Amino acid sequence: MTDIVLPARLKGVEMVQSIRTPARLDYEFTAGRANSRFLNELSDKRLTGQRCPSCSKVYIPPRGACPTCGVPTEEEVELADRGTVTTFCIVNVPFTGQKIDIPYVNALILLDNADLPIFHLIQEIPYSEVHMGMRVEAVWKPDAEIGPTLESIEYFRPSGEPDADPATYRDYV
Amino acid sequence: MAEGEILTAPVIIEYPFTRTTGPVIGAFFTALREGFIVGIKGADGRVLVPPFEYDPNTSEDLSEIVEVGTAGEVLTWAWIAEPIEGQPLDRPFGWALIRLDGADTGLLHAVDTGGDPSRMATGMRVKVQWADERVGHINDIACFIPEEAS
Numbered sequence: 001m002t003d004i005v006l007p008a009r010l011k012g013v014e015m016v017q018s019i020r021t022p023a024r025l026d027y028e029f030t031a032g033r034a035n036s037r038f039l040n041e042l043s044d045k046r047l048t049g050q051r052c053p054s055c056s057k058v059y060i061p062p063r064g065a066c067p068t069c070g071v072p073t074e075e076e077v078e079l080a081d082r083g084t085v086t087t088f089c090i091v092n093v094p095f096t097g098q099k100i101d102i103p104y105v106n107a108l109i110l111l112d113n114a115d116l117p118i119f120h121l122i123q124e125i126p127y128s129e130v131h132m133g134m135r136v137e138a139v140w141k142p143d144a145e146i147g148p149t150l151e152s153i154e155y156f157r158p159s160g161e162p163d164a165d166p167a168t169y170r171d172y173v
Numbered sequence: 174m175a176e177g178e179i180l181t182a183p184v185i186i187e188y189p190f191t192r193t194t195g196p197v198i199g200a201f202f203t204a205l206r207e208g209f210i211v212g213i214k215g216a217d218g219r220v221l222v223p224p225f226e227y228d229p230n231t232s233e234d235l236s237e238i239v240e241v242g243t244a245g246e247v248l249t250w251a252w253i254a255e256p257i258e259g260q261p262l263d264r265p266f267g268w269a270l271i272r273l274d275g276a277d278t279g280l281l282h283a284v285d286t287g288g289d290p291s292r293m294a295t296g297m298r299v300k301v302q303w304a305d306e307r308v309g310h311i312n313d314i315a316c317f318i319p320e321e322a323s
Binding site: 003006009013014015016019023024029030031032036148 | 202
């Protein structure tokens, strides 16, 4: 970089090295009809997806329409609170607002009979032992803390079942 | 659950960024803190305010920081009838590109006409209104005000 030529008034003055530029978005999120139903069902510890009438895929959380076929999804499908780890991430980076100690594992979990994996925490297993195809089950929070949020599930843990056949989840990785 | 109940929730996403300024942009903010304004001389001799690190036409490194005036001319403007949080003023104001005396480009900043859009005009003269406390930030300029108001 070329040497900077300063006007006399800036010579010998302590230079600004950095500026604070906080970014903030403050808004009201509206869940919509399909997602509101999904969230309200979570208050009763139920995981409810929607099936596409055209391709039969089951979406969870449901968005009220099939993104592939472009048709409304109205049939509600209750899903088990267990599934298969399709992919996962070991979080090693600390950041503001982090709620649990690193390292920990976030995973995409394909609930049984669903066609879209959900994102959740894996616990009760050393992070280094989490793997694709691992069978997991939900651990719900105490009843007093259950509400219309996916955080009503505290985390997923190994269910003890044998690993899933890769053929059952390879299209969802 | 009541059928048709639509859930809403407040969402706040916030990132506490700090950006390093480098010697060129750093000079601009340092000057603001000291109570004056600088630009940089471009490859064609034009004075660019705020200063660019690289020439916008030739991409070559620029290096000659020059002081410009603290008053100038409104090149163009847009009226903000309903200011939102985080903007420089909490009453209606104009965002304006202001060509300071001695500069060849426009600096974007707020012009306070006391909330009166009829006092805004292209070509009007404005002058800087410094913030009470200056720390080396664009907000060290609280706003610009019409020169006639002095």
